[in-house]
Amino acid sequence: MDLFHALSDEGNRLSALETKLARFALENVDFVVNSSIVELAEKAGVSPPTVTRFCRRLGCQGYSDFKVQLAKLAYVGMRYLTPEAPTATAEEVAQDIVSKAQNALFELHRQLDLAAIEKAAQLLRGADFIQAFGASGNSAMIVNELHNRLFRLGCRMNASNDHNMNLMISASVQPGTVVFGSSFTGRDMGLVHCLELMRQRGIPIVVITQHGSPVAATADVVIGIDLPEGKNIFRPTSTRYAFLAAIDILANMVAYADRNTSLKALRSIKEELVRNRDGDDRQLLGD
Amino acid sequence: MDLFHALSDEGNRLSALETKLARFALENVDFVVNSSIVELAEKAGVSPPTVTRFCRRLGCQGYSDFKVQLAKLAYVGMRYLTPEAPTATAEEVAQDIVSKAQNALFELHRQLDLAAIEKAAQLLRGADFIQAFGASGNSAMIVNELHNRLFRLGCRMNASNDHNMNLMISASVQPGTVVFGSSFTGRDMGLVHCLELMRQRGIPIVVITQHGSPVAATADVVIGIDLPEGKNIFRPTSTRYAFLAAIDILANMVAYADRNTSLKALRSIKEELVRNRDGDDRQLLGD
DNA sequence: GCTCAAGTGAAATTCATTTTCATGAAGTGA
DNA sequence: TCACTTCATGAAAATGAATTTCACTTGAGC
Incomplete structure (x- = not known):
């Protein structure tokens, strides 16, 4: 199962609200993995059942499974979506270089x-x-x-x-x-x-x-x-x-x-x- | 919060059963991130409340949060624990090289x-x-x-x-x-x-x-x-x-x-x- | 304009997680 | 040795979260 591809919805198999959810999830990975289904539903402007169906359609067992899969992706592969800040401290530089390198490897593998x-x-x-x-x-x-x-x-x-x-x-x-x-x-x-x-x-x-x-x-x-x-x-x-x-x-x-x-x-x-x-x-x- | 270090329990702050849980979690990341608290409790030989307390002590909000944090670790950083197989197909080689490279970056950052x-x-x-x-x-x-x-x-x-x-x-x-x-x-x-x-x-x-x-x-x-x-x-x-x-x-x-x-x-x-x-x-x- | 399929949310239900509380073990000081 | 305290633990209850059911809506096709 490949959540990243499923979320990109290349086959256009997601409905309107589901597409909205997919976009929201990709743009707010950290929020999603730390929220309950109700919080996510509210923030994304849909109902909880829609979220459950969305997760199932992506190939997950349910909402918790979706969060886990998303968390696995979160460390690598998702960082392109966050804008590049002109970081300055050594810590930020290290964080940024390491995660970009990991992204590059992730993308290469893909x-x-x-x-x-x-x-x-x-x-x-x-x-x-x-x-x-x-x-x-x-x-x-x-x-x-x-x-x-x-x-x-x-x-x-x-x-x-x-x-x-x-x-x-x-x-x-x-x-x-x-x-x-x-x-x-x-x-x-x-x-x-x-x-x-x-x-x-x-x-x-x-x-x-x-x-x-x-x-x-x-x-x-x-x-x-x-x-x-x-x-x-x-x-x-x-x-x-x-x-x-x-x-x-x-x-x-x-x-x-x-x-x-x-x-x-x-x-x-x-x-x-x-x-x-x-x-x-x-x-x-x-x- | 640093789950990996917390799980290694360098400060010896975990109780006997919690240590057991920590070891079990590190050795069965995939099982843990895909199980309910009851399944984990049963498999590890403890009660569900012990699992909840364990998660809290590690700095997580609760069991779901623990699973999410663990899943984040699972993609990188944990792979050293799985034995190196003499892989042969291009797919396996690619998978292995990429994840080892990501691990190396992860460890470097640490x-x-x-x-x-x-x-x-x-x-x-x-x-x-x-x-x-x-x-x-x-x-x-x-x-x-x-x-x-x-x-x-x-x-x-x-x-x-x-x-x-x-x-x-x-x-x-x-x-x-x-x-x-x-x-x-x-x-x-x-x-x-x-x-x-x-x-x-x-x-x-x-x-x-x-x-x-x-x-x-x-x-x-x-x-x-x-x-x-x-x-x-x-x-x-x-x-x-x-x-x-x-x-x-x-x-x-x-x-x-x-x-x-x-x-x-x-x-x-x-x-x-x-x-x-x-x-x-x-x-x-x-x- | 009717029918059907697909999409959706409210409410009910189910299930998982957490809290409470009681028990027992291990250590502490008189 | 005996209260006494502290801590770890699990059973049961309570809470809370996720899912199912069902009814309603929309839009495409006839």
Whole structure:
């Protein structure tokens, strides 16, 4: 059961008053989870029985169950609806950044096209060599992170963040390569150009970017991520968390696509790390 | 009100049966949020009034309120208690990675020492130059990310991921520098060595690492993050999300510590980006 | 203009939660 | 050892909240 989707009423299955209730609930999550059915009915301008029917129609057992389900949603996923204040204290900043990051993850989970992830994982696992492109800070972090994840699994890979370099790399690409591109905006035209060169050379293209963007248009497999951007110029984009999680999921699927190779590579890394450190075997594979 | 801590009963303020209830609730969150007070009482072997009193003692209004609070916790923060299964389908992997990342953020928010963040922000904002050290993939990403955040705010900064380089940099450091070190394990002895060189030269040291670790011991300001590590060797550590959020919060506080300088630098970046792209002004500051 | 289906709220009913009160256990001081 | 107090607990009563029933309204379709 998916309360969030039910409340959005995509199928238009709710009546007029029920739609009103849905909107009210989404805009007043905190009020609703702390109110009785009578209070909610009064505030929303309907009768208690209407509320009960509303809850049932959304797939809940009754009003209490609805509140519980709503509370589960409340911590993450609902915060986009509250306006962004120019917060100033460390506490507010921390609260805001953490909840926005959690939202981004929540939304990613909702949107993520798992079939695309699987196709991408198959392509990457099957590649003789993976060339990743991503520039301008955010995407640079993402492709470097992908490199950090995949070399451990025994993949041969390079991540490059420099457009001129990318151009030369694209022009000299060898068959058997798979290219991976990242762009948060989807409008990195330098990247588009490189990907087109790759395409002309018959290289399979995987991208992580916004749906329907120029970057997406060049690709064989699109891992699409569309998140709203906050207005606070001082705040790093929370979309990075979603991209990072997508990379983690992708890397995990690449690992599972050939467990033996992955395991062997990881074990070798661990052995060397333990040998070169203090012999403590609980530590991370990489600091 | 903090249900999680109340349930852990650190102050030993709960009676025998209430302790039993607390343990039962933590171990059966899903059952509890879907049961009536009578069902819970029966299953836990107490009477309904005891449950009501228990809820009140935890700071809730009553049983329904308790369920709602528990449900809020249930989505994040409680998942560590469920054993990690060697999941295999893309759906399971996605679910697991996203919820672990959300947990990490949740825990970070709980643990984060905001006073340390503020002190660190003041130090960094006041520095003539910031030198960041972090190696081995994860910490490398973190310090590169810090660089990506801070240069935009007009901070002069370098991030270095190479131990030999770090050694030379440390040996030749100039007064006015502030050094920032990142280590997930806190046992990066190469980093400890560099930080000690810095300390001998009177350079203020900020670190993000585990409490009580060798790296933490070298520092003036410790941003401590202690998270449990999962057992699945194929899965990237979720601790990265917590570190990343800490960096975002820190960067935001640095920005607020001198809004004018930050704003001027950010505006300049935006202008140049818009001029060099398609004139679309909605885009991110960096792809 | 009639019929039927769907939507809605008032009142009655049911059910869940809380309060009251009595009991017993554990500790305290004479 | 014996009152005495305090606290924890559950049975039963009382309260209060949620749901069902039923009657009324509205609007679409014939």
